[in-house]
Structure formats: C-alpha cells, structure tokens
Amino acid sequence: MVVLVSSSSFNHHHCHYHNHNAISISTMSDLRQYHSLVVRLGLSSHNPTVARLIKFAALSPSGDLSYALRLFRLLPTPDAFIYNTLFLALSSHPSPSPLSLSPSRLLSHMLHHSVSPNHFTFPPLLRASSLPFGRQLHSLIYKLGFSSDSFARNNLLCMYLECGCPYDACKVFYASLDCDIVAWTTMVTGFSKAGLIDHARALFDTMPERNLVSWNAMIAGYVQAGLFKEALDLFDQMQAQGIEINKYVGASVLSACTGLGTLEKGEFIHTQIQSKRIKLDSKLATTLIDMYCKCGCLEKAIEVFNSLPAKKLSTWNCMIGGFAIHGRGIDAIQVFKNMESQGGLPDDITFLNVLIACAHSRLVAEGKHYFDYMVQKYNMEPKMEHYGCMVDMLGRAGLLKEAKQLILEMPMEPNADILGALLGACKIHGVVDLGQEIGKRAIELDPLNSGRYVLLANLFAGAGRWDDVAEVRKLMGDRGVHKEAGHSLIEMNGVLNKFVCGGRSHPQGKEIYSMLDEMLERIKAEGYVADAGVVSHDLTKEQKVEALYYHSEKLAIAFGLIHTRAGDTIRITKNLRVCRDCHEATKFVSRVFDREIILRDRNRFHHFKRGDCSCKDYW
DNA sequence: CTAGGGTTAG
Numbered sequence A: 001m002v003v004l005v006s007s008s009s010f011n012h013h014h015c016h017y018h019n020h021n022a023i024s025i026s027t028m029s030d031l032r033q034y035h036s037l038v039v040r041l042g043l044s045s046h047n048p049t050v051a052r053l054i055k056f057a058a059l060s061p062s063g064d065l066s067y068a069l070r071l072f073r074l075l076p077t078p079d080a081f082i083y084n085t086l087f088l089a090l091s092s093h094p095s096p097s098p099l100s101l102s103p104s105r106l107l108s109h110m111l112h113h114s115v116s117p118n119h120f121t122f123p124p125l126l127r128a129s130s131l132p133f134g135r136q137l138h139s140l141i142y143k144l145g146f147s148s149d150s151f152a153r154n155n156l157l158c159m160y161l162e163c164g165c166p167y168d169a170c171k172v173f174y175a176s177l178d179c180d181i182v183a184w185t186t187m188v189t190g191f192s193k194a195g196l197i198d199h200a201r202a203l204f205d206t207m208p209e210r211n212l213v214s215w216n217a218m219i220a221g222y223v224q225a226g227l228f229k230e231a232l233d234l235f236d237q238m239q240a241q242g243i244e245i246n247k248y249v250g251a252s253v254l255s256a257c258t259g260l261g262t263l264e265k266g267e268f269i270h271t272q273i274q275s276k277r278i279k280l281d282s283k284l285a286t287t288l289i290d291m292y293c294k295c296g297c298l299e300k301a302i303e304v305f306n307s308l309p310a311k312k313l314s315t316w317n318c319m320i321g322g323f324a325i326h327g328r329g330i331d332a333i334q335v336f337k338n339m340e341s342q343g344g345l346p347d348d349i350t351f352l353n354v355l356i357a358c359a360h361s362r363l364v365a366e367g368k369h370y371f372d373y374m375v376q377k378y379n380m381e382p383k384m385e386h387y388g389c390m391v392d393m394l395g396r397a398g399l400l401k402e403a404k405q406l407i408l409e410m411p412m413e414p415n416a417d418i419l420g421a422l423l424g425a426c427k428i429h430g431v432v433d434l435g436q437e438i439g440k441r442a443i444e445l446d447p448l449n450s451g452r453y454v455l456l457a458n459l460f461a462g463a464g465r466w467d468d469v470a471e472v473r474k475l476m477g478d479r480g481v482h483k484e485a486g487h488s489l490i491e492m493n494g495v496l497n498k499f500v501c502g503g504r505s506h507p508q509g510k511e512i513y514s515m516l517d518e519m520l521e522r523i524k525a526e527g528y529v530a531d532a533g534v535v536s537h538d539l540t541k542e543q544k545v546e547a548l549y550y551h552s553e554k555l556a557i558a559f560g561l562i563h564t565r566a567g568d569t570i571r572i573t574k575n576l577r578v579c580r581d582c583h584e585a586t587k588f589v590s591r592v593f594d595r596e597i598i599l600r601d602r603n604r605f606h607h608f609k610r611g612d613c614s615c616k617d618y619w
Numbered sequence B: 001c002t003a004g005g006g007t008t009a010g
Helices: A008-013 A026-042 A047-059 A065-074 A080-092 A104-114 A122-127 A129-143 A152-164 A166-175 A181-193 A198-204 A210-224 A230-238 A248-258 A263-275 A281-294 A296-306 A313-325 A329-341 A348-360 A363-375 A384-396 A399-407 A415-429 A434-443 A450-460 A467-479 A507-527 A540-551 A553-563 A582-590
Strands: A001-006 A024-025 A486-494 A494-501 A567-574 A596-600 A605-608
Touching: A008 A230, A024 A026, A024 A047, A024 A415, A026 A065, A047 A065, A047 A080, A065 A080, A065 A181, A080 A104, A104 A129, A122 A129, A122 A152, A129 A152, A129 A507, A152 A166, A166 A181, A181 A198, A181 A507, A198 A210, A210 A230, A210 A248, A230 A248, A230 A313, A248 A263, A263 A281, A263 A486, A281 A296, A281 A313, A281 A399, A296 A313, A313 A329, A329 A348, A348 A363, A348 A384, A363 A384, A384 A399, A384 A415, A415 A434, A415 A450, A434 A450, A450 A467, A486 A553, A494 A553, A507 A553, A507 A582, A540 A567, A553 A567, A553 A582, A553 A596, A582 A596, A582 A605
Parallel strands: A567 A596
Antiparallel strands: A001 A024, A486 A494, A486 A567, A596 A605
C-alpha cells in the first residue's frame, strides 16, 4: 500500500483537494483512477506527484512495471528519484526483462538528460548488472565521487563476485581502508561461493567485527562446500562466545547435520529453535524436516510436517523425498495425493521424488502411472532426471529390455547418468554383455566419474572376468581417476566418529576391533557367511574376506555396539553404497545383538531390525 | 538502497 501525500504546492493550487492530504493506493485500479485525476488536475508533469504513482506501479507486488514505464515516458523532466525507482524495479525484475528498457539504456537516458545520479542510484543498478556494463558502472562511480559510499562499494563487490570475478572484488576491497561489516561479509560469502573456502575463512578470522550474518556466511559457506564438520565446529565456536542462534544460522547448521546424519546435533538445534521461540517459516521448517528425514528419524519429520498450518511446494517435495529414501513408496504417494487434494501444484521435483519413491519400493506400475500422469494431467515434459529414474526403476526390477527401450525412445540423447542407471541394473542382475556396452559408453561420456568404472569392474568381477577387471582398473589409473574412499560416520554422545576401511586411528581402536571379532564370531555362529563376491580385487579368498571384515560400516557398528544396549538404536551414515556383505551382516547383528540399526548409504536408508532390512533386499 | 536459510535418481 502506498500513501499518496499531496505536496504543499499541490494543496495551495488545488484547494478543492485540500482535505485529502493522504490518499492510499493499494491496487492498480486505484492507481489508474488517481492517474486520471492527476491528468485532469494538470499534474501529469509534476514529478513528486507522478513519482508516487510510478513507485507503486514499479515496485508493488500488485503493480505493473510497464504501466510505470508509460508514466515515466510521459514525464518531460523526470528527476533522480524517479530514475532510481525504475532502476530498483528493473533490478528486481527477472532478467532478461521482457521490457524494452534495459538498466543501461535507462542510465544513458538519465545522463543524457543531465540528471545527476545520487547515492541511491548505483546499488540497484549494480545488482542488475553483469560484466561489461558493471565495469562501466565501476568507473562512473569513481568519476562521480561515490567510491567511498559504502552502499555503492558493497554492491560493486557483490557485482564482481556474482560475475565470477573475485579478483576484481578483491582489488576494490583491499583498496578501501574503511570497509564495513557488510563488505567483509560480502567478501566471505563471495569467496565461499567461488569455492575459495580457505580464503573465506582467512577473511572471517581477520574481520574487525562480526555479527550473526557474518557467522552465518561462514557457516553456510562450509555447508555449501560440503564441509559439514567445519560448519558444526564453527557453530560451536560461535555458541561458546555466547552468540545466540537465529533462524538463518539455525537453517545452516541443520543443513550441516543433514549432511553428516547427526541426529543428536540436529535435535539439539531443534530444541534451541523452540526455546528461542524462533518461528518455523517455510524455509526453516523444510530444512528441519529434511534434517529429520536424512538423519533417519522419519517420525519426527512427519510430526513437524503435520504441525505446519500451510505447506509450500518445497515442503511437500521434501516430505515426499523423505518417504522415498526410506523406501516408503506408498506413503510418499499418499503425501503426493494429499498435496493435490489441498490444491498444491507439483513441479518437476515433486514428480522426480514420487518416481524415486516408486523405484525404491518396487512400485513399477505406480511409477509408470505417475510418469504418464505428469504429462497427461500437468502437461509437464519429463526431464532427463525423470527418464533416469524410470530407467533405474525398470532396471532394478529386472525389466532391462524395457529400460533399454525407454532410453531408445527418449526425446533427448541419454547422458552418462542415464547409462549409469542402466549399468547399475546390469550389475544387480549380472547382465554382463549389456553392462559392458553401456558401461563403456557411460565412462566415455563422463570419464572422471569413478563410480562407473567401479560398477563395471564389479560387474566383470562377478562374472570372474579378471582380465576385464584389470583393464578397467588400468583405464582408471591411466586417467588418474580414483575410487572414492568409503567412510562411515556415527555420532555418539555429541561426538562424531569417523571410520574408514581398515582404519586404526580411532582412540578406542583396540576395543572396537575386539568387539568386531566378537560380533563376527557371534553372527557366524548364527549362520552369517562372508560374501567374498563383492570384493572385486583379484585377491585370494582369504584376503577378500579380510578386506570385507574391516569395511567402515562394520567398524562403525562394532563401535555402536560398545556404546549401546539391547533394544537401542544405532544410526550410521555411509558416503558410498553399502555392499551386499555388510548389508547381510548387519541383518544378523540387528537380531543377534537386538539393536535397531539405521544405516544411511549414498542413496537411501536401510532400517535393520530383528534380522530384516526395511528395503527387503531390494536396493 | 548493501551481506544470510529449503526439495533433486543412479
């Protein structure tokens, strides 16, 4: 809502209007009415009057920017305020603007008509600019004497950082001796986004002062870089300094917990949010729900989800995705149906998550239904990702011919991800010929992705084709591609413990290995047999079994057993997919030691209980 | 008028 306040001259010359010194505009229809009044009163060239109309039309969510531009064009001598209003509107307009007026043309117009920019002019202009023009603005700022204006300078930093020129931002930043906290924080954020996380941290450590935004910039930077542990450590440091959490920091730290699967820490943050009475807006709520989903506590995710009075698209998507990765396909579909019945409009991610849910729960008919449904009902064009998910779903269900057929019928060239999905299916079902053909194509399309080499090598290994295994490994080596190192994380009493295959560095290493021995003895007594087939190195059988016994998840489970009692839950996060042997062993452990073991692997959750896994061995 | 948080297969 905009209040149209008549100026003193306005009142003086138009006495019949004198009693209406404040007129409100809240719709475009109001605005049109007042515009015609303004015209009738002969004020269509009166800048202060028209400026208010332009401001509403240009900036109100219910405004109309093209109407604002028409008003502007009718003005013989627009002033700086009016230009600035339009710069602001143009900068917040989605670019490329459908309007015929670009910010640079408007600026030329301004200068050509000898209207001097003021300190409100450059910030919005810079926000809207990309490089060639941004540099022109830079020199204009210096020429017109705005170089020490913090708003102009800070937006200049933003502009260079967003244009991918951190070096130019640095030049401006280090040339100024009086940078404020916003400038410092902008640089921290910019360095993080440019992948220069260590530079960001160095700046953060030398900042003359910090506020919550600065702390959050650095914490969020770590999260963005996948350095979740560093994010949590920094957050702890922040709290140790007595600085209280707000919703932004809360969201960033929750994301870090999500990345690591640290439920305890996530719950701690949730508690802080509650005790500080921080309102769960849709973003924070979604982050929180995502944390609970990905830390293995679906019930709490559902609880938060149900407590929300209104759900936004991303919240629905998050909950559907949560059910999907826990293998609860039917529930995911039910959430989708609830969303529709409440008038929610799905997007491509909604359908992707529904398809993932179907793929993980062997709901092939349902998956096909929703794949058609998104086209029929919502007129959406399935993207590469949707095809990939369908290929995965069909392939995993053993429908390899159908999966291959779908790839042939796709309207786009299949990318490495699609072929990788089919390769994965070939690996599961031991289809070597097709797998070999597809795998080679996938590798050529994306030669730096180690996963495809490993899948193909494992496929050959399963068939005993050791020469082919060696060839794939040689190719990997020649290209300098390395298999990602597997690790498992387990949080215990606020401490995050990390295990790597065969690792010996844990302070409780001795106890852990002795528990591991006991664990293996007891599950062997119950019928567990090591499945050496999953180790594709051409080792002796004994060596393979050794390698298996020390997989990181087995170490993590042994550690978990030491620190829990019968009936407790053990939560583990693994960075790669769990292997068949560990999956089998964990089933035994859950029964023999009476623990519920919730294992998050790269793709999904496995809930082990009383000797069974929630995935029903379908993964 | 400048810096900060959400969903995405294999």
